[in-house]
Amino acid sequence: MSTQPLLIDVLATRTAYAAFVALLCTGIYMMIANEHLVKKIIGLNLFQTAIFLFYIASAYVDGGAIPILSSGEAAEGLYVSPLPHVIVLTAIVVGVSLTAVALALCIRIYDEYGTLNVNALRDVMREEGTLPTGETERLRGARDADTDGQASNPSAGTGSTDAAGGPEGGETA
Amino acid sequence: MSDVLLPLLIAVPIIAATLPLLGGLVREDAGWPIAAVTTLSVLGMALAVAREVFAGDRLVHALGGWQRPYGIELVADELSAAVTVLVALVAVLTLVFARVAGPRGNPFYAGYLLLTGGLLGLSLTGDLFNMFVFLEIVGLTTYGLIAADRSAASAYASLKYLFLGTVGASLYLIGVGYVFLATGSLNMIDLQGAIASVGYTDPLIRASYAFIVAGLALKIALFPVHSWQPDAYQRAPDAVTALVAALVSTTAAYALIRITYTVFTVEFLAANEAITTGLLLVASVSIVAGSALAAMQSDLKRMLAYSSVAQFGIVVAAVALANETALLGAIVHLIGHGLLKFGLFLAVGLLGLGYGARTVSDLASLAERAPFTAGAYAVLGLSLVGIPPSVGFLGKWYVALGAVEGAGGAGSAGPTGATGYVVVGAIFLSTLFTLAYVARLLEALYFAGAGEAGEPEPRPADRADRPETASTAADGGRERPLAPLSDAPRAPGVPDRVPPASLLVLVAVTLGVVALGFAGFAAAEAFEPFLGRVFA
Structure with missing residues (x-):
């Protein structure tokens, strides 16, 4: 396989690569900016799809045929590169199983906390002591003028894992 | 001759990973003995491979008889043999602790064996895309195992890891795509020469290395992108933490060493200050x-x-x-x-x-x-x-x-x-x-x-x-x-x-x-x- 046709392809089919970059950035932005866990997963999928597009676009050869030969037939003319297609097939399988695991985890989180919004989730987890008390929480604690002085103690958070295990930890005992 | 051990090292734990689930139909506690027998035999094979490698024999196995550069190769040299032995050893030792500390249940042992197989594959493969697949096998099973104690806090930690880990693996995949575009090869040894002939300062090659390093840095958990690690380690069941902390980032770092020195070589580093x-x-x-x-x-x-x-x-x-x-x-x-x-x-x-x-x-x-x-x-x-x-x-x-x-x-x-x-x-x-x-x-x-x-x-x-x-x-x-x-x-x-x-x-x-x-x-x-x- 010579490198030359592939490099020319890079120049000839630039639109696909622009789409690749746009999808990639959209996906990663969704993952970072969206507060909803399932929408983050959709962003992740978009991010991966961009990479599939990139591989498929790189395999394309203008006028190339499908690279399927029956036995004994000689290879003639142009074919698109089959290897990236195989790679993308594998990567799609990986992506599907990742989505399945992510959604399963989401179900468990929703069962326990009743929300999939990251901010709401953080609040709930801080209340039960699973997350360390952060800066914003301390400010909020001061604003609410809460009765409990402990809430403004920055280092109290990580310590109370036993309390965190509360409802779930009981089952294993 | 003993290069047959290399595919066996990967296939045995992955195939055995189905057994705890099957055995679970017959006996509730079938998982542990199956995992113990499998990891012990894996340790034996890893030691045999290491013995041969450190005696001065590099082992290479072309999967399915497809030779370089078309097929996928498994390679054991000194570095991968050492990592293989570490993986097998820690897998055996963790089982001793997991027996008393849990998590219990056959699905856990299935995941455990899959993870072991994935880690071994990661340390033995000689192909960049194959490495991605093993990276994701390791990732997927790790996410599952971290959440194995069924608490929601561990599920949240695991999901966080899943997002960052997947982005890491995807960045790695982009890097592999770039180097494939530049050279048309995926075999590590073959790439060594191909990259040299394309040129170490070629923009595509440079970008490829940058993407691969960024992706692996997420998996290794270097400082700015480490944020998944403390949560994941803290929330995971103790036995899982011991296994994951000892092996998962370690094999990712192994992958970085392997790709930097076997694929891109020292000359590449010297040319890109x-x-x-x-x-x-x-x-x-x-x-x-x-x-x-x-x-x-x-x-x-x-x-x-x-x-x-x-x-x-x-x-x-x-x-x-x-x-x-x-x-x-x-x-x-x-x-x-x-x-x-x-x-x-x-x-x-x-x-x-x-x-x-x-x-x-x-x-x-x-x-x-x-x-x-x-x-x-x-x-x-x-x-x-x-x-x-x-x-x-x-x-x-x-x-x-x-x-x-x-x-x-x-x-x-x-x-x-x-x-x-x-x-x-x-x-x-x-x-x-x-x-x-x-x-x-x-x-x-x-x-x-x-x-x-x-x-x-x-x-x-x-x-x-x-x-x-x-x-x-x-x-x-x-x-x-x-x-x-x-x-x-x-x-x-x-x-x-x-x-x-x-x-x-x-x-x-x-x-x-x-x-x-x-x-x-x-x-x-x-x-x-x-x-x-x-x-x-």
Whole structure:
């Protein structure tokens, strides 16, 4: 396989690569900016799809045929590169199983906390002591003028894992 | 002939991963024996491979008889053989602890075997895309195992890891795509020549390396992108933490070494000074920040997780230093740190299992109740600081030495210049921070809460293994050490209320870590052929 046709392809089919970059950035932005866990997963999928597009676009050869030969037939003319297609097939399988695991985890989180919004989730987890008390929480604690002085103690958070295990930890005992 | 062992090493645990589920139809507790038999046979095969490799034979197996560059190759050289043995060994040892500590259930053991197979595949593959597949097998099973105790907090930690880990693997995949576009090959050995002929300063090649390093940095958990690691390690069940902390980041770092030196080669690093300098700076920040964050933690597992960030910073810095001594240091530190972290998380897990200790303050005077566990914990901690003789010292020493060599420019291949001194400074600072948090552990274990009624009895850590009479200081002190949990197991012959088999493993690992500290020259000799090929 010579490198030359592939490099020319890079120049000839630039639109696909622009789409690749746009999808990639959209996906990663969704993952970072969206507060909803399932929408983050959709962003992740978009991010991966961009990479599939990139591989498929790189395999394309203008006028190339499908690279399927029956036995004994000689290879003639142009074919698109089959290897990236195989790679993308594998990567799609990986992506599907990742989505399945992510959604399963989401179900468990929703069962326990009743929300999939990251901010709401953080609040709930801080209340039960699973997350360390952060800066914003301390400010909020001061604003609410809460009765409990402990809430403004920055280092109290990580310590109370036993309390965190509360409802779930009981089952294993 | 014995190259058949290579595909077997990967296939046996992956196929056996289906058995706990099938066996679960017949017997509730089928998982553990199946996992034990499988990992033991894997360990045997790994040792056989290592024996052959260190005798001077590189093993190569072309899967399905498809030769390079079309087929996928499995390759065992000195580096991958060492990682393979570490993976197999830790997989066997963790099982001992998992039997008593859980998580129980056949699905856990299925995931456990899949993870083992994935890790072995990652360390043996000679193909870039195949490496991606194994990276994702390892990732997927790790996400599953971290959430194995069915708590929602662990599910959240696992989901966080899933997002970052997948982005990491995807960035790696983009990098592989770029290098494939530039060269048309995916085989590591084949790429070595292909990249050289395309040119080391080709933009596509440079971008490819940058994407691959960024992706692996997420998996390794270097400083700015480490945020999944503390949560994941803290929330995971203890046995899973021990396994994951010892192996998952380690194999990702192995992948970085493999790709940097086997695929892109030293010449690439020498030709791209900006890349090495950038990598060195990121690694140095990681070393310092990881240690500093670790020193601020009160949760035992979180502390160790942040310490991993720092230790892998050292490994990555050594990779970027690109000279023989530093690379030897990276390999020794990689293997040594894997063993060390396994021991440390095992000790934390044992103290948690027997006494419910989770934070530094829980450890107060616990050495009286559990002298052997605490002693092993202390020795492992000191080894993490880098007190000789221990493998922790050895790795750091070689890396620092390599950094100085590179900075001195004494004819070495290192293109690093003065940045080498930054690394040395970072390692020094990190050692001080490490000493700070390990000293907190030691203080809690041996001094805190004891002797406040005028009976100060400082006991140096190296005598920790000697069982003390339980009531010397605690009687008079205001604080008493944590009492063992009501269902804590008993170990015959020692006061520790921890599972005896796991305690034995812990002591053995501790002795191993110290003993490996004497193996500096042996390590240099063993990895000489690999280093020789890399810096030819």
